[in-house]
Amino acid sequence: MMVLAACLFVISSIGSGFAFAVWDLMAWRVIGGLAIGIASVIAPAYIGEIAPARLRGALSSLQQLAITLGIFLALLSDAGLARFAGGASNELWWGLDAWRWMLLLGVVPAIVYGVLSLRIPESPQFLIRRGRKEDALAVIANVTGAADPEQRYAEISSSIEDQRRSSYRDLRGPAFGLHPILWIGIGMAAFQQLVGINAIFYYSTTLWQSVGFSQEDSFTTSVITATINVLLTLVAIFFVDRVGRKKLLLAGSAGMFLGLVAAATAFAQASGTGDNISLPEPWGAVALVGANLFVICFAATWGPVMWVVLGEVFPNKMRGVALGVATAFNWIFNFLVTLLFPILSAAVGLGFVYAGFAFFAALSFWFVKALLPEFSGMELEDKSKLERRQA
Structure with a gap:
């Protein structure tokens, strides 16, 4: 599946780079979206199965680190190409505009991803399902580092011996037609987006310009925010197995709430209309501190830890399908928040929009506190985990 995703990434990048119409570009981007969907599901599932319990949290957090680094490097490469060409719409090399090269450059990481995918072993769970005992034992001994491979x-x-092939029937249960643990996974995926992180990143430069920052200062602020996101993900990698998933998520929800309340209060003081909006002193600084406090708390907790939880919360019987459903909800809410953010900002103002994000941050605290079990240090097959789920 990883190799398939890599091939789709390559096809999407090449097709997008040579697109001749808007509908054509959209079609190629849909193919890229399919690749992202596959990669988003496979990565946490594979890491969850291949990693030993004591390191699973830190290793699963590497997915979010890779995402944040990828976004950061993509922004830098795009800015470099645009600057070298004198503008994104100017011709760069071989008669192609710079924006086309920005899309074509995606072929490089896609090929690297595909080649590396061919060099990593299958997970023990996959090999055991295929009856490849010797290969499974080799992976358990050499990769997972288990003291007693047998x-x-x-x-x-x-x-897994009595489990049939995973299907959507496995997701059925007594909680509104679905298994309760699936609702927990969907809730985690939804809250990660409903707190508004991607609205802040997607519209960061425009956002800061809309409240009085110059274009240069807005770009600098966006780069600072992206850098904070990367660095704080490293903090999560260090603490997720030491502190535990639940404690990190609760602390993150509380911190995000405080940052969003500060930003909402500051943006509520904005004056002017249209392109002539500004924040009076000292509210510009308050908005900047609040927004970056939110990013700090998200990057150190909900950003990576959500993927850790999704990779380990589901039982073997439903893990693949359930992880796919939860990831789909994550992207659905990503799309909805991104689509509605500029519309709601224009309709009710940034203060109310950030207040809405703060509400979901507070709700996420209750969700984790009341519903999420703690799985730190447990193997995926730990029977006590299943008993705690049922409780």
């Missing part, structure tokens, strides 16, 4: 093999085999 015992670990027996534990995994015991958890």
